[in-house]
Amino acid sequence: MPKAAITRKGGAVRLTVSARVANDLGLLQGALKNIADRLGHTACATGCDIFHIGQEVEFGINDVALNPQPLPPRALTFIPARGTITVTIPDKVNNNIDLLNKAIGNVLGKLGCEACCSGFDILFRTEINTVALDEKAGVARFGGVA
Amino acid sequence: MAVWPDTLALGIGATYSGAIDPLIERHPELFDVLEIEPQTLWIKTADPQRPFRVQKQVLEYLAGLPGHKIIHSVGRPIGGTLAPEVAELDLLKATVEYFQPPWASDHLSFNHTEEFATGFFLPPRQTLAGVEAASRAIRRLHAALKVPISVETGVSYLRPRADELPDGEFVGRVVEMANCGLLLDLHNVYCNDVNGRQPIEEFLAQLPLERVWEVHVAGGFTLDGFYLDAHSGSIPEPLLQIIEETIPRLPNVKAIVFEIFPSFVPHVGLDLVKDQLEWLHSVWQRRKVSEGVRPSPITLRSEPAGPDLVPPAMWERALGRLVVGKAADDEIGRELLQEPGVQVVERLIHEFRGSMIVRVLPVTSRFLMLALGTEGFRTILADYWSKCTPQMYASMEAHSFARYLAALGLRVPHLAKIVEFEQAVLATQIDEQIRIVKFDFEPLPLLRAISEGRLPKEPPQTGDFEIEITPDGFGNEARSEVDELWLASNFH
Numbered sequence: 001m002p003k004a005a006i007t008r009k010g011g012a013v014r015l016t017v018s019a020r021v022a023n024d025l026g027l028l029q030g031a032l033k034n035i036a037d038r039l040g041h042t043a044c045a046t047g048c049d050i051f052h053i054g055q056e057v058e059f060g061i062n063d064v065a066l067n068p069q070p071l072p073p074r075a076l077t078f079i080p081a082r083g084t085i086t087v088t089i090p091d092k093v094n095n096n097i098d099l100l101n102k103a104i105g106n107v108l109g110k111l112g113c114e115a116c117c118s119g120f121d122i123l124f125r126t127e128i129n130t131v132a133l134d135e136k137a138g139v140a141r142f143g144g145v146a
Numbered sequence: 147m148a149v150w151p152d153t154l155a156l157g158i159g160a161t162y163s164g165a166i167d168p169l170i171e172r173h174p175e176l177f178d179v180l181e182i183e184p185q186t187l188w189i190k191t192a193d194p195q196r197p198f199r200v201q202k203q204v205l206e207y208l209a210g211l212p213g214h215k216i217i218h219s220v221g222r223p224i225g226g227t228l229a230p231e232v233a234e235l236d237l238l239k240a241t242v243e244y245f246q247p248p249w250a251s252d253h254l255s256f257n258h259t260e261e262f263a264t265g266f267f268l269p270p271r272q273t274l275a276g277v278e279a280a281s282r283a284i285r286r287l288h289a290a291l292k293v294p295i296s297v298e299t300g301v302s303y304l305r306p307r308a309d310e311l312p313d314g315e316f317v318g319r320v321v322e323m324a325n326c327g328l329l330l331d332l333h334n335v336y337c338n339d340v341n342g343r344q345p346i347e348e349f350l351a352q353l354p355l356e357r358v359w360e361v362h363v364a365g366g367f368t369l370d371g372f373y374l375d376a377h378s379g380s381i382p383e384p385l386l387q388i389i390e391e392t393i394p395r396l397p398n399v400k401a402i403v404f405e406i407f408p409s410f411v412p413h414v415g416l417d418l419v420k421d422q423l424e425w426l427h428s429v430w431q432r433r434k435v436s437e438g439v440r441p442s443p444i445t446l447r448s449e450p451a452g453p454d455l456v457p458p459a460m461w462e463r464a465l466g467r468l469v470v471g472k473a474a475d476d477e478i479g480r481e482l483l484q485e486p487g488v489q490v491v492e493r494l495i496h497e498f499r500g501s502m503i504v505r506v507l508p509v510t511s512r513f514l515m516l517a518l519g520t521e522g523f524r525t526i527l528a529d530y531w532s533k534c535t536p537q538m539y540a541s542m543e544a545h546s547f548a549r550y551l552a553a554l555g556l557r558v559p560h561l562a563k564i565v566e567f568e569q570a571v572l573a574t575q576i577d578e579q580i581r582i583v584k585f586d587f588e589p590l591p592l593l594r595a596i597s598e599g600r601l602p603k604e605p606p607q608t609g610d611f612e613i614e615i616t617p618d619g620f621g622n623e624a625r626s627e628v629d630e631l632w633l634a635s636n637f638h
Contacts (some may be wrong), residue, residue, distance in 0.1 A: 012610035019574040028596035111541040113185035116220045118301040119376030123409040123498030131515040
């Protein structure tokens with residue numbers, strides 16, 4: 001069973017997480033949410049409640065991957081260098097995120113050569129469609145781009 | 147060395163990927179055969195002493211799955227003039243020795259030039275010199291692997307050329323000269339037919355059908371006016387009938403393999419895969435069994451018109467340059483530049499490369515999309531593709547993109563740290579060493595927001611934080627076994 005742990009090492013707060021979890025958005029999301037829930041502060045993951053540091057959170061990969069992670073279409077305001085970012089995640093695409101992560105988040109074959117195909121890999125397009133920016137807000141920026 | 151597989155018919159199966167694992171588990175009876183593509187399981191390292199690694203536990207897992215295992219190489223196809231790297235061939239040999247398949251197969255295509263990898267299977271030069279080059283490559287593979295070799299009929303998005311042999315004639319000559327088997331990919335042939343190359347019936351008429359040991363089938367879709375060999379789902383309706391009519395004409399066919407690309411499985415569902423396999427089983431049961439027919443020489447009819455002014459190596463270089471976005475610098479390159487199919491292939495290569503990056507660097511990719519917008523991300527990728535040629539292995543493509551990002555110096559707060567974190571994750575997946583990445587800001591809210599598809603509401607707080615990345619998954623518990631396989635493959 002994969003584990004994610006929060007500990008204090010010297011002066012630093014340390015998260016320990018396996019490479020497999022860190023390399024999969026669905027698993028990473030589940031792990032960080034689990035930690036935040038366990039620490040009693042769902043808004044952030046570390047640092048708020050030092051008394052809980054040292055706990056280990058154990059979670060099942062299948063549970064995380066299959067657990068519905070609703071991300072309804074939302075408007076997110078952020079203070080960028082210029083303008084406002086609106087992030088929307090279409091329901092249809094969003095509903096596929098878990099399934100996608102379950103199926104292709106597998107380490108097996110992830111780092112190797114592409115499978116036999118003289119056609120098309122849909123993963124890039126799926127990921128692009130997962131993150132749809134509100135074009136009305138102009139080019140979205142996070143602190144400015146050189 | 148045997149050139150003909152010493153096995154009875156195997157049956158129906160699929161190309162293995164983790165995406166179909168649940169179906170294999172629920173319906174093992176559907177899988178008489180599992181086709182393994184070894185290079186998808188290899189990890190390319192930056193260490194010249196150990197350029198590849200494969201975990202023995204992965205091989206053991208695959209060996210334990212139902213069905214006969216056959217090996218389908220996807221790294222260095224056998225339609226070109228370049229020999230594979232010794233390390234690649236050694237590891238392929240080790241994989242073949244491990245699984246002991248009745249035969250191994252590879253593609254009648256090329257995917258490398260002297261200077262770079264193309265990241266895509268490309269059609270070889272279909273001339274008599276091209277026949278000789280491919281036959282040489284097949285014989286070299288046979289000598290190395292010491293199992294019967296079959297060669298897969300490929301896809302070409304180019305228009306037929308007057309200075310080349312017809313598709314079927316070319317394939318027929320290659321397998322005759324190399325004295326090898328034929329992997330008849332009926333979906334590839336269907337693509338070629340739909341896209342204006344040789345009609346299927348004419349193609350089949352030019353082949354020594356007794357040499358067909360294996361058949362591939364798949365689904366595809368149309369993009370920019372081209373029907374793609376996308377392995378994206380159901381076998382197209384017209385091809386169903388062609389399959390039913392063709393299988394009885396193949397006296398030595400031993401396996402039919404349904405191909406589906408892993409990233410399409412979540413979109414089409416495993417029930418579709420199940421339906422396709424069930425239908426193929428019904429076709430298989432109706433076939434005429436007449437194994438043991440040995441091939442008779444085919445009648446070779448056509449000759450290319452005019453002298454061959456384009457040797458295979460020149461063709462490979464010219465076509466390769468164009469599809470990776472380099473300028474044409476010779477006459478054949480300028481001629482190929484007019485081919486609509488070249489632009490399509492370039493686009494497909496971009497889709498594959500983009501998919502590799504979002505697969506291996508998911509946090510970096512999504513962060514860039516959230517911070518810069520999807521169009522901003524596409525712009526960066528387009529610039530990257532124009533400056534860096536494809537890498538065959540996802541791990542190397544990720545390293546290449548990370549290096550490019552570092553040089554680009556985007557002023558996106560915390561981007562460099564996110565990239566450093568993901569590179570450390572990748573490195574740990576490769577060498578299974580624990581790594582610690584230090585942060586001078588609280589990284590978890592940022593990581594959590596990115597993983598949820600949003601940006602954080604507030605900038606991260608400063609402080610001393612670190613993330614310890616530990617190895618996990620296959621191989622973590624079996625490091626000694628991993629080393630064992632390396633030693634067995636002479637990778638040191």
